[in-house]
């Protein structure tokens with residue numbers, strides 16, 4: 001088999017080609033090894049764990065390339081029911097900071113103590129510090145009896161003004177964990193706060209014009225949003241459960257009475273009851289996401305979905 005001395009011309013060319021390829025690969029490998037050196041600095045990024053995706057956006061806007069963010073509740077999952085995976089617990093053990101929402105999100109109520117126990121050295125930042133929690137009201141009718149149930153609404157991030165408070169809290173946390181880069185974090189924070197001010201103004205101006213100020217949505221994630229822009233949210237879901245048949249009838253009547261043309265639903269939940277109502281009123285279902293990572297882009301999208309149907 002090995003017959004180097006007696007190579008044909010074609011074999012020689014092939015061998016030379018192979019040698020050239022080997023050299024290129026070796027050079028490439030050398031460069032790869034060399035370029036590894038600066039990349040090692042990436043390991044020095046501050047590891048930050050957050051509960052929901054919008055928080056990841058906040059942390060990344062403040063922390064820039066100096067942070068590495070892990071989101072515990074992944075896209076498509078609900079922070080009211082999600083359970084962390086073992087791999088996420090491992091990432092958590094390496095983190096230096098946990099930015100909790102802090103407003104009573106079930107994921108945190110159930111898991112936070114265990115998450116903190118897995119990494120006691122971690123700085124825990126309460127993003128809700130300084131926000132004003134409001135009640136979430138859902139109507140429930142049981143055997144003819146009309147009851148109002150209320151509990152605190154955890155979806156604080158859906159108001160851009162609350163988002164500003166959350167961003168400030170996140171910045172304070174990063175400065176505490178990594179004081180050497182405080183100037184960097186504070187500059188980024190101010191830039192992002194400016195963007196949040198702008199989107200808030202845009203939402204406020206846009207929604208000030210709408211005549212029909214009621215909107216119907218499956219999961220009541222838009223309470224702070226509604227309060228901020230003087231709108232009224234009518235939720236379909238009742239205390240985390242699908243509405244009863246009687247509730248559906250009542251919601252259909254309400255939608256007709258208030259001239260609601262579109263039923264909003266969230267991608268994390270089954271849209272079936274929203275579809276039932278939409279069909280009954282001759283309207284349609286539009287998905288809006290309270291958990292999108294691109295926070296500002298998503299608000300813009302929500303505005304563009306709401307404006308035409310609330311006029």
Ligand SMILES: [Zn+2]
Nearest residue numbers: 080155219221
């Ligand atoms: Zn929710």
